[in-house]
Every structure is written in structure tokens, then in C-alpha cells.
Amino acid sequence: MGERRPEMGKWLLYQFFHKDPQIAKYLPVTRKYTHENFAEMLSKFRMVYVKPVAGSMGKGIMKVWLDGQNRIVVKKTIERQHTFANKEQAMRYIDTLRQGKMYIVQQGIHMATVGGRPLDIRVMMQREKPGGKWLFSGMLAKIAGGNSIVTNTALSRGRVMDVDKALKEALHWSNDRVSQTITKLQQLGLYWAKHFDSYQLYRELGFDVAVDRNGRIWLIEQNTLPSHALFARNKANLSAYRRIQYRWGVYQRARMNRSLRAQR
Ligand SMILES: Nc1ncnc2c1ncn2[C@@H]1O[C@H](COP(=O)(O)OP(=O)(O)O)[C@@H](O)[C@H]1O
Ligand SMILES: [Mg+2]
8 A cells, every 4th residue: 555645633624524515515714823813713603613723532622702791711521611801812712722723713513512512423434345336334423521512532531422312312303304303314325435546546444524503514534544442342243343443454455465465
């Protein structure tokens, strides 16, 4: 296999997805973090996420919102929130944390919650051989830990749950509505994964999808080295976990056979 191309980071990733109107409609509005964009986005959406372009595992993420008195509240991952009288003060605080690094500011999604905690859905896609067709391998819900603005399980001490159960609890949906959404997410996972082939033929992709309080689907991000272990954490996802491990092995053998043939 050739070398891996560099990770795009959140800003290039957004632009790459946004090129396709069929994908763009699932993306929260996203801008480079500048004072002007931040001020504009906060007035428009009243709640935004500020994220390091090169971040992962939830690190460095902030949620910013306007409270009832139009003060500005900034909350980092699992930490205590800070309230500021105006945007200038809030931006000064953000800039101290940012330390000159590139960030994005993104429309905040009011995520559906289980027991008051936000959830998002990991959709796992795999190939069984280099360049082979994309296959859907499983999905699960990640529930944020207490007092967390991110659902990343390690950082927020969150938990995983069956998607079916999570959606029913969060949105009180019927069986039909839930299974329609699950089918939709599988189709989207396939479409989104194919979109990446023009950048690099990845072996696995894990999409993080938010479902908001109105049941609308939002694509939050894509992971090129998605965790397998996440699927082993919950009994309901064990069959998906086995499928993921199995496909990983099939790919491994296909790759070995290919390099053996190449050597002959
Ligand atoms: N625009 C947003 N609105 C609401 N929640 C968000 C938003 N962006 C991120 N989050 C929450 O933060 C988590 C981490 O964000 P993500 O963009 O995946 O960064 P990382 O690469 O650090 O995992 C998401 O899984 C989600 O729970
Ligand atoms: Mg993520």
C-alpha cells in the first residue's frame, strides 16, 4: 500500500465534504475562527462550537452560547463554565486557550439527549480488500458523560448504547421511525465513504452523526482510524464488533496476498 495522505483536519474536511451538495445539507455551518466570524455566528445561531482544526478525542473543544441576559457563556469539554459580559471578553478568553492555533467556529447542534446527556452516533464503514467496495459494519450511540459538552467516551467518561434504544429513549420514536432512521444512516454512511475515495482509498471510516432534538441528522465528523473497541463495550453491539474484527482480518489477508503476488 502507498503512504497515507495527511489527515485533512477539520477545516479542509469541511470544505471537502461541502463540495457535494448532497453532503453539504447535513453539515452544520462552519467558518474559520476569526473574531468577525465568531461574533457573526454567535449572533446568528446563539450557540456555537469552537474547535481546534487539528484536534481529536474531544480535546480543546468549547461550547459557547448566549444566556437569557445576552451574556456569553463558554464551557470547555468537562470543565466549569465561564460567563462574560460581552463578546470581546469572551474572545479574549478563547484566544488565551487557542494560543494562535487554527480553530473553526461551527453552528451548535441541540442534540437529542438520554437522561439529559447529549448523544451522537458512530457509523462504521469498512472494506474487505484494498480498493474493494464499502460495507456498512455497524453503528452505536455514544452518550456523553456527566457535565460534558462532547460525547467522546474517554474524555467525557461517557458510555455506549444500542442506537435503537438510544433513539427511542431520546426522541420517543416508534419502531418504524427508528428503523427508517437506521436505514437512512446506513445509506448515508455508504455515500459519505464513497465521497472519500477521490482523496484516498481508506480501509475504514467512522462517521460521527448528531441527531438533534427535532430528529434532524447532522454530520459532525469523520474518523480515519475509528475505534473497534468502542463496539466491544456493549453487549448489544457485540455482533457488530465481531463483524468489524472479521472484516479487518479479511482485508489483512487480501493485502498480504496482493503483496506476495507482486513479489513473484
Ligand atoms: N457543532 C456541534 N454541535 C453540537 N455538538 C458538537 C458539535 N461539534 C462537536 N460536538 C460534540 O463534540 C464531539 C467532538 O467533536 P468532533 O468534531 O468530533 O471533535 P474530535 O475530533 O475532537 O472528536 C462530537 O462527537 C459531539 O459530541
Ligand atoms: Mg470526534
